[in-house]
Amino acid sequence: MKNLQLNTEGKLKHFLSIEGLSKEVLTEILDTAESFSSMSEQKVKKVPLLRGKTIVILFFENSTRTRTTFELAATRLSADVLTMNIATSATSKGESLLDTIRNLEAMHVDMFVVRHAISGSGHFIAQNAAPHISVINAGDGQHAHPTQAMLDMFTIRQYKHSFDNLKVAIIGDILHSRVARSQIQALNTLGTQEVRVIAPKTLLPSHVETLGVTAFNCIEEGLKDVDVIIMLRLQKERMTSALLPNEREYFKCFGLTEERLKLAKSNAIVMHPGPINRGVEIESSIADGPQSVILQQVSNGIAVRMAIMSLTLQSNGETL
Amino acid sequence: MKKILISNGHIIDPENNLDQVGNVYIADGKILAANQLLSDFTADLTIDASDNIVCPGFIDLSARLRDPGQSYKGTILSETTAAASAGVTSVCLPPDTSPVIDTQAVTELIADKAEKANYPQIYPIGALTHNLAGSELSSMFALKQAGCIAVSNATAPFFNLLVLRRAMEYASSHDLLVMYHPDIPALSNNGCVHEGAFATQYGLPAIPEASETIAVAQCIELAELTGCRLHFSQISCKRSAIKIQQAKKYGLKVTADVAIHQLHLTEDDIEPFNSFFHTLPPFRTKKDKQSLRESLANGTIDIICSDHQPHDLDAKLGAFPETEPGISSLETLLPLALRLVDDNAITLPQGIAALTQNPARTLGIQSGALTADYSADVCIFDPTLSWTVNQDTWKSAGGNTPFWGQTLKGRVTHTIQAGKVIYSL
Numbered sequence: 001m002k003n004l005q006l007n008t009e010g011k012l013k014h015f016l017s018i019e020g021l022s023k024e025v026l027t028e029i030l031d032t033a034e035s036f037s038s039m040s041e042q043k044v045k046k047v048p049l050l051r052g053k054t055i056v057i058l059f060f061e062n063s064t065r066t067r068t069t070f071e072l073a074a075t076r077l078s079a080d081v082l083t084m085n086i087a088t089s090a091t092s093k094g095e096s097l098l099d100t101i102r103n104l105e106a107m108h109v110d111m112f113v114v115r116h117a118i119s120g121s122g123h124f125i126a127q128n129a130a131p132h133i134s135v136i137n138a139g140d141g142q143h144a145h146p147t148q149a150m151l152d153m154f155t156i157r158q159y160k161h162s163f164d165n166l167k168v169a170i171i172g173d174i175l176h177s178r179v180a181r182s183q184i185q186a187l188n189t190l191g192t193q194e195v196r197v198i199a200p201k202t203l204l205p206s207h208v209e210t211l212g213v214t215a216f217n218c219i220e221e222g223l224k225d226v227d228v229i230i231m232l233r234l235q236k237e238r239m240t241s242a243l244l245p246n247e248r249e250y251f252k253c254f255g256l257t258e259e260r261l262k263l264a265k266s267n268a269i270v271m272h273p274g275p276i277n278r279g280v281e282i283e284s285s286i287a288d289g290p291q292s293v294i295l296q297q298v299s300n301g302i303a304v305r306m307a308i309m310s311l312t313l314q315s316n317g318e319t320l
Numbered sequence: 321m322k323k324i325l326i327s328n329g330h331i332i333d334p335e336n337n338l339d340q341v342g343n344v345y346i347a348d349g350k351i352l353a354a355n356q357l358l359s360d361f362t363a364d365l366t367i368d369a370s371d372n373i374v375c376p377g378f379i380d381l382s383a384r385l386r387d388p389g390q391s392y393k394g395t396i397l398s399e400t401t402a403a404a405s406a407g408v409t410s411v412c413l414p415p416d417t418s419p420v421i422d423t424q425a426v427t428e429l430i431a432d433k434a435e436k437a438n439y440p441q442i443y444p445i446g447a448l449t450h451n452l453a454g455s456e457l458s459s460m461f462a463l464k465q466a467g468c469i470a471v472s473n474a475t476a477p478f479f480n481l482l483v484l485r486r487a488m489e490y491a492s493s494h495d496l497l498v499m500y501h502p503d504i505p506a507l508s509n510n511g512c513v514h515e516g517a518f519a520t521q522y523g524l525p526a527i528p529e530a531s532e533t534i535a536v537a538q539c540i541e542l543a544e545l546t547g548c549r550l551h552f553s554q555i556s557c558k559r560s561a562i563k564i565q566q567a568k569k570y571g572l573k574v575t576a577d578v579a580i581h582q583l584h585l586t587e588d589d590i591e592p593f594n595s596f597f598h599t600l601p602p603f604r605t606k607k608d609k610q611s612l613r614e615s616l617a618n619g620t621i622d623i624i625c626s627d628h629q630p631h632d633l634d635a636k637l638g639a640f641p642e643t644e645p646g647i648s649s650l651e652t653l654l655p656l657a658l659r660l661v662d663d664n665a666i667t668l669p670q671g672i673a674a675l676t677q678n679p680a681r682t683l684g685i686q687s688g689a690l691t692a693d694y695s696a697d698v699c700i701f702d703p704t705l706s707w708t709v710n711q712d713t714w715k716s717a718g719g720n721t722p723f724w725g726q727t728l729k730g731r732v733t734h735t736i737q738a739g740k741v742i743y744s745l
Contacts, residue, residue: 119641181523
């Protein structure tokens, strides 16, 4: 795993998952993102770092937010960007994932940003793509969503400065969440004091504690004295597959309300990777309230993705 | 036919309690004598087996030969060649070929192909239900007449327990052994790895132990109800072994096998997203592996099988959950069994019994022993000879093994089937 993501000098070549990456590598991403984050307030929101590079954004699953922030990040680095929604493209005609990749390779592209519904797709593409190509995982099945995790880390560092003394709670569908897996790994790698997960047993993976977290089935206990609250989106299909009775019961047990928020530290921040289900996992007044940093996460997403794109392409071949 | 003398080998034949240096004499395709001195025997061929082990040829209870129907993965010729090189002289072919082994015609087609390949004996396993669909009984009597040695639904599930009950009853009326692959599909839920730490970390669809153990418990109850001879194929969990041990104590006619790789690999050994580790049942925990080894030593698990499943390249080329499960494992069967002896998990005679005497008893065939007048099926191997798993040594059409590139100890030097040398190193 480690070898696949890093080049022979230990620099980031692909960005597929957090596991196998050191604190130094993660910190380098955050520091690089820091230098890009002021850019969006400038008049000219563009640097020529990736001029002449071609980036293909390959989405086998729908997403608006992630895709557009990747597009903006690539554009602001002056790369040429091609976005393909494969759900409606070649693979529906029976073309295999590998053939799609091969065809695009033949067009001399430099990077794939891939989202796919099957865990391990990013690794598969990285293993089979031509050596000059960098692959960034924009979410694969239930495995990883490492750029989301890094933008969340960036946001936490912005508000809390250091991870050492933090208690972080992640609430919701941990079982099916690639975001949660990557967040947990990133938080632990960066030295967070305590990572908690809060959910009913049906939404927690077995052996969840092996990820380095404390599990709670009761939100009141889990929220006590935390510095950071991360809410996850609840997918509607969880109700039909007998994992939960209904949305109202879920909100009753696990929804973030003003009352419950008081259990956390008074300066706790509330995060959500979006899109929000208002009234299902979070009360509207919190989502729009002073402790919410949800929109800040979206802005940070551009800077963090610029950092990851430039670092991976920089390590890959000629100096930029 | 040639008269063969295998001289000075270390003979291990659990059925006849042999564990000493001696000669084996073969004439007319049959064993003439083992561990006696026949002074008036003139051999056409003498094999010097000094420092080597001489034992009955191995009987593999589950090897997919991919033929008929999937010759792009392997053929009866390619896979029996692999079997011969692995010391295997009899293979049982599960019924999930294409077409399924549920008619006399398909059974005869396989017998015909096997004869042309002229290699190890192939025992077809007939389908327990028509087209393995789990709804209508197959023509078991006709299948038995055509040469099927047992009946099984391979890995195809039963959604209706009443059908399984009837199938077991009907098989039992024809004195057919039922081989059962324990799995509750609603619980395994299209998973691809064990429900444990590995699945949790990598976000892969997971299979809980209960999907196997509940099926084992259920089928033991049906064996009691129907009086059927029952064999559990490829168990993977400690709690399955415990249930089988209880059933045996209770006096039920139950046997079990384990795939050789389950005795060596666990979820901790899986290289992330390496599809060569994708197998069903999935690799479980260290605790399960340890228990499977103990169960083999104490006789709860009777048999080691290869669970050989060769694949073409495309089948393993993809993201892990989308690849086809299974390992090409005939050729690593012996070295991995010997590794169990090196690990002090079992003795060498126990390992050989699990590959010869025990499968023969479960199948009810006169084989798996060096008894006089039995078909001369013999394996001679050098337990210390090392070899590397690579394209130079590999015979199977499928190179899908997690042991690829590794150096293993123990190699077959000669395989004799019905008095004919079908492989020599």
